[in-house]
Amino acid sequence: MGAYHCGVTPETQERNPFVSIAVLVVVMALVAGLAGRFGVSGVVAAICIAIAMIGTWVLLSPQIETLEVVHAGSPGRSAVATGGAKLAPTGTVTAFVGNPESEPRERLRSTPRLAVGFDTGDTGRPGSPQPAHLPSLNEEGFVDSVAPVQALGQLPQDASALQVSTTVEPNSNVSGAYTLGQFEVRATSRRGSDHVILNDLRQDDYVVASAAGGRYLVVVVADGQGAAENAHYGSYWSCRLLAQAIDQHLRDGVPGIEKMLERTREELHSLFEMRFTDGTKLRTIATTLVGLIAPIDGGPAAGFRVGDGDLLVAGADGWTSVFAPAIGDPEAVFPRSVEADVAPLDLDARCLLLATDGVSAPLAANDDVALSFVEGLQAPISEVEFDQLLSFPLEEARGDRTAVGIWFSPKK
Secondary structure: OOOEEEEEOHHHHHOOOHHHHHHHHHHHHHHHHHHHHOOOHHHHHHHHHHHHHHHHHHHHOOOOOOEEEEEOOOOOOOOOOOOOOEEOOOOOEEOOOOOOOOOOOOOOOOOOOOOOOOEOOOOOOOOOOEOOOOOOEOOOOOEOOOOOOOOOOEOOEEHHHOOOOOOOOOOOEEEEEEEEOOEEEEEEEEOOHHHHHHOOOOOEEEEEEEEOOOOEEEEEEEEEOOOOOOHHHHHHHHHHHHHHHHHHHHHHOOOOHHHHHHHHHHHHHHHHHHHOOOOOOHHHHOEEEEEEEEEOOOOOEEEEEEOOOEEEEEEOOEEEEOOOOOOOOOOOOEOOOOOOEEEEEOOOOOOEEEEOHHHHHHHHHOHHHHHHHHHHOOOOOOHHHHHHHOOOOOOOOOOOEEEEEEEEOOOO
16 A cells, blocks of 8 residues: 655645745844834834734635645556545545535545445455455545445354363353354353342353364354353353364364263363362253354254254244254253264255254244344344344343354355
């Protein structure tokens, strides 16, 4: 990008008033000096000062400097390259349109974007955010309103780089927007109203990560059991350790979600013993899990769960689980159990939704909530809009709410 500076047009130079003012001041000083030599300095000096002030005002008042933005780079740049500015008759680049002598000047005005994000042009790098198109000037010299743009997310962190802290103090609400290949992902975890009233911590959590060198999208959602004293540890640790285990198994070519869960349980047990040395039982970190593993090129994908979390598919009549009905087994929680329901996934679906029971139960029981999610998730939305979607007013749904929405767009 070239440097910009302010320049003065030839027309301004021809009628520069400062030369005349300097001459006037010098002449008045000479007159005052001569008057002082002949003993009438006081009267003449006052007259000279008055003439200098009046002359300066007369010389400056009709002059309007025409300062224009001049590009210091190569000439002949297009309007797009200069931010939509048009060429002035003098050949310099100006942010104003029309004749400055006859039209009042106004600063450029712009309309805020309706969605924060980037355009979806192809730069050749899968999942990389694209810069927004520069706005162009309309006939009146103002920036046209910018159409809504699809809000793309950040590249998810590699699962192998996830940090796992031994101390867990979750924020009340967390959310994120992610882009990986043809996948768009939106995620939110909100503390339930009951937990707010009782000053309890949020017990849900989620992880969105890339795995096997960016070749897979991995999502894990956890719902710490409310009766478990340290449930927030269970959901936080389990999400991150399981994402790391999935990444390692994909790199090593070792299949089987239950093997990944067994590995996660071993690592979780070691972490638990490191953190809790006062006889606390492992059952105090019980959690349910639901997750997804999907190649970014749209190859065979799978969902899995331990417990009553759910993976739902949007349809015209509502939401359908990809799993068989949960049997409500109280033992079906992690790390007590590593027996998982596994289901193949159709990535051509309108939207996939991983959800804890704080979201999946209202979707199943309340038609208004289900319809609002179907209509709101027909296409990728912004992080803020997704978070607002989970704030539905439903008195009986007072627990934590966590959901991750996933859209896949096949290459055309």
